[in-house]
Amino acid sequence: MDHLVISFVGKDQPGIVDQLSAIIQQHQGNWQNSSLHHLIGTFAGVIEVSASANDIQALDSALKQLPDLQVQTQITSTADSDEQAAITLELTANDRQGIVQDISSVIHHQGGNLIKLVSKQGAAPHTGQTMFNAKAQIQVNQTQLDELICALENLADDLMVDISQ
Structure with a gap:
């Protein structure tokens, strides 16, 4: 097929x-x-x-x-599957211009491959401040995962990263 x-x-x-x-x-x-x-x-x-x-x-x-x-x-044609781990990241931060570029750049430079990104803006419950929320599916070598998460968290003080596999 x-x-x-x-x-x-x-x-x-x-x-x-x-x-x-x-x-x-x-x-x-x-x-x-x-x-x-x-x-x-x-x-x-x-x-x-x-x-x-x-x-x-x-x-x-x-x-x-x-x-x-x-x-x-x-x-x-059907792609060959590789041996990298599939990870889902849930990202939350104050919205700002360039946030998607910053996140995708870190994922790329840490050896990850962005497979899917779904993002939206919304108001924070108590403050009403505009928040950026995203769910990103990536493939990354398991040995590089800690470095990737650390690099993402260092992008901004307000960026929260939750991981699921």
């Missing part, structure tokens, strides 16, 4: 997921993983689909013909 990674963005309107899933089904694709979001009047997402080599080119072409979505695709 080959895989097709689909990213799309368009004006939010009812039926986008129905339209995408119908095209995927018509081309014998199997919807594997996805992350779909409503963001300020737009609807955007990333979808991983598996399909046979015979069907994937037609699926790719059909998706790119959708009139109301900007669609980009990447055909790929």
Whole structure:
């Protein structure tokens, strides 16, 4: 099986997921993983689909013909799994410009690979101050984990890092 990674963005309107899933089904694709979001009047997402080599080119072409979505695709094969540990970090700090760049830079320079990042802003319960909250899934060599956490915590006095595996 080959895989097709689909990213799309368009004006939010009812039926986008129905339209995408119908095209995927018509081309014998199997919807594997996805992350779909409503963001300020737009609807955007990333979808991983598996399909046979015979069907994937037609699926790719059909998706790119959708009139109301900007669609980009990447055909790929299943990645080999490596021996690094999968770690989930929950990060909380006072929000500030550049915080995502600082966090991603530390993860990169400490030998980690950022697999998934979901972030949001919210008000702190008692103060109302804008807070940055993120959940990051990373792969990192277990022997480098303590150094990575220390480096993240040294970014700012207010950055809290919780770890789960």
